[in-house]
Amino acid sequence: MLFDTPAKENPIDRAREVGQPRPRIDGPLKVSGTARYAYEQRDVVENMAYGYPLGAAIAKGRVRAIDTAAAEAAPGVIGVLTTLDVPRHALGPMNTAMLFGGDRVEHYHQAIAVVVAESFEEARAATALLDVDYAPEPGCFDLERVAREIVGQPFCEDDALVGDFDDAFLAAPVQLDVTYRTPDQSHSMMEPHATLAAWEGDELTVWTSNQMIAWGVRDLAAALDLPRDKVRLVSPFIGGGFGGKLFVRSDVVAASLAARKVGRPVKLALPRPLIANNTTHRPATVQRLRFGATEDGKFTAFGHESTSGNLPDGGPETATQQSQFLYAAPNRLVGERLGVLDLPEGNAMRAPGEASGMMALEAAVDEMAEKLGLDPIEFRILNDTQVVPGKDTPFSQRHLADCLRLGADRFGWGERASLPARRREGRSWIGIGVAAAYRNNLLMKSGARARLQEGGGVEIETDMTDIGTGSYTIIAQTAAEMMGVPLARVTVRLGDSRYPVSAGSGGQFGGNSSTSGVYAACVALRTRIAERLGADPETAVFEEGEVRWGNSAVSLVEAASGGEIVAEDSITFKGLGEKYRQSTFGAHFVEVAVDAATAEIRVRRMLAVCSAGRILNPVTARSQVIGAMTMGVGSALMEELAVDKTRGFFANHDLAGYEVPVHADIPRQDVIFLDETDPISSPMKAKGVGELGLCGVAAAVANAVYNATGIRVRDFPITLDKLLPHMPPF
Amino acid sequence: MRAFSYEKPGTLAEAAAAGAREGAKYIAGGTNLIDLMKLEIETPAHLVDVNGLGLDRIEETAAGGLRIGALVRNTDLAADPRVRRDYALLTRALVAGASGQLRNKATTAGNLLQRTRCAYFYDTNMPCNKRAPGSGCAALEGISRQLGVVGTSEACIATHPSDMAVALRALDAEIETMRADGVARSIPIGEFYRTPGETPEIETVLGAGELITGVTLPAPLGGAQLYHKARDRASYAFALVSVGLVLREDGTGRIALGGVAPMPWRVEAAEAELGEGAAAACEMLFAGARPTEQNAFKLPLAERALAALLAEARS
Ligand SMILES: Cc1cc2nc3c(=O)[nH]c(=O)nc-3n(C[C@H](O)[C@H](O)[C@H](O)COP(=O)(O)OP(=O)(O)OC[C@H]3O[C@@H](n4cnc5c(N)ncnc54)[C@H](O)[C@@H]3O)c2cc1C
């Protein structure tokens, strides 16, 4: 199905299943511990062995030799594979650092050996006996240094220059020139990267934890130099990914190579202390924001430059992405610079670009509002735009101002003291902050197979993944709606490369794109069924377990009595992406309390108002948004990979050192979804929402902290040590 | 984790003898030791499980205090009505530590002997004098935000991470032990921990195989007993700084700090300054402090937290 004109009325608009608050259908499996995650697979293969990885002890250099004798002689050991045994392999288009092979060490904890043993404990114990001889080399680990060195160099992409920024900025009666910093962040998902790899002849099956099945097959086949049809990837349940599992990681390659070497299936998980440095992270940024405005608060010059670092050939953190779209201004300078850093590979993490970009932008916008003496909400609305700034492209929908106003009303914005450090309750300074939320709505081709089973049940197969988001549930709802059956009659099978290629889970495109693919498959299935019954597929109505046309009605059970009916299709998006800018919008509101003595910051309540098209399931969408808001609190107040600039690695590489919010940090969250549909986006008229919930939260927290204390911290996370020097005496 | 043997003795004498074996270590709740064994930071050859020794009771002493068995779980200790009534500081400190599940497992002795949370101590690729004597201290030129500011040495700036020990220090607890030869002794907590000096790997005055049997609290001090643990998140985080305060109606009191030193930090002379306020007391508490650039904030933080507790205690 080609989607190139706005959606008309379709069966989804009935909204009997889609849009209803259904609890997740995979919930019982998860709470009863029967959903099998990668490392829990055991009866799918026989004669399984356990692998344990060794990470490099240096940040940069070469592995000269690895003495494996002691490890090989250790109890239970079946075999040892080192990086020196295998050549560097081909990498997927979005990987930067080698996963397993060759003698180069590009970053700390890069996987350099695997020990395979009869038990996990034996593998782990023997790994400690490996003796590695390194030839270390000096590296650059300091983003500040990189940022200083590449000031003034051209942007990675120089397409975001509009008008004459320099002149307009200089001429502006009101100016702001501030620099913000965001830290490296770790996905730190609950389930570590894990793989069970099994060969049968030259065919490989991996049970793993991966967000993008088809990319995984492509990249693993390339790494092992296999034809793609020899690789099967299975990933039915994923314990969180946040972008850290978009691509094949070292667990998959190392387990596959080790399994080939020992001739047995090998199961391997990355130990928690390896996650931060062995896998990818959200790169730190240094962001300079320069705004010029008229006295009455209209932007005349809008500048946002971001610098990040990565390994050679890595990409930048696209932190200025939203800045091309969010506010009107006739003169613009928006772009990113990239320097070389020898830290682990930077790559996508939930809302790559916008998450860190909005942290800086939306805090700076509040600074500008204050300079202008304007209310932060009114200032944002004053500079709102219905077309892409500098272009005429309209937004498919843009309800930013509605989100801000509705949120202001619900949150009690009126109670906010417009001057900072005015509200005190006991030992706490109280403040309220706001930020706009913005995230692009991406669309990806997505396919599915739909089957009317004998007996009248509906089965959907797609390689879409459920990373805790609710994919199983919204796909079942879509199929139930399309086929006119109750939810309980739908079976959903996900996360297997034997199924049709889907959008996968990433970039908040998964929910909308994959359900659209299921929509397409169901349209095809409806056509097949109608044809079998001699009905007109265009006018046949699928309702209450029946197909109805003219004066006829045939139950689906009967329709399938002659054998199951199967159809497969995919949705391809074309054209509308160029004619319209598709984005999701929202507003975040946060109230904080700052301890007047210790400067400890605690969030007291939060509200997100989201405008993101049709909400496919308010329960799972809300859980996405509150999870994202929680992540935003982490970004604002605690999450930071601590860079050891001497040794070149992230030192706090476990969950004691890398702090993310716990329950006690999140007392109250509310989410409001605007009641809307966006026919430009897809036949589902839905958009992404899982990342929108994150974009802007940290800035809202920062703005609340400012409102509480009058202290503006431009270096995230905002920890008490950064506030203390500016706090009044206690 | 290295292979090890295991035994669970039934008497104190057996345990103390077993603990004296080469490479032996006691295991109580295991919440710290097992983690360290997995990473091969601790590599005992033999584990002596002390859970079968009947050391899990809290009893009143003739002196009007309490004797807390070494194996009393942190949860049970915090919830004991006598502790809550007479040693509120201890309850407050305990419940500020770890998580509910961990406190259910963690024991009094294990808590006293838990090891530092310095990130480099936990990474066996890194130089660390405490873990690998003589290898150097990676924290000095690395990440030290969490680490100590006072009582530290050139060789090691790690902190002792316990909350419970801060309260015990303020309350003048004594630690009761039994040596391999069966001889018992009682060590005031102020003499229990050692400053790191050149040998940060030696953390207490315990001899090889010396078993902690219990902790004794003297008769209740009375007064307001408050604890504040400052940290980046609201729960389940080690202290950046913690302050335990006892303030009696006559204005005398006790102060002990956590998160600043290789041991729960108390300077008795500072307590004479309580009437002068937090700044005066902290000047004495931090005499000779040597913070790093990253953790210098701990000094004003402790002072402000103490000021807040004093205000609260007086109100
Ligand atoms: C995630 C996490 C968070 C934590 N957060 C905090 C926190 O915020 N605040 C805090 O104070 N603590 C915290 N802790 C530490 C926790 O309090 C300790 O792990 C616990 O108290 C140790 O007690 P245990 O009985 O489990 O000791 P074990 O792990 O069994 O033993 C610890 C040490 O004590 C020795 N030992 C045990 N019993 C005896 C005995 N009777 N005689 C002699 N030696 C003995 C052992 O040989 C070992 O060296 C945290 C721990 C974890 C894992």
Ligand code: SF4
């Ligand atoms: S501070 Fe102490 S524990 Fe930390 S690295 Fe230095 S020596 Fe080791």
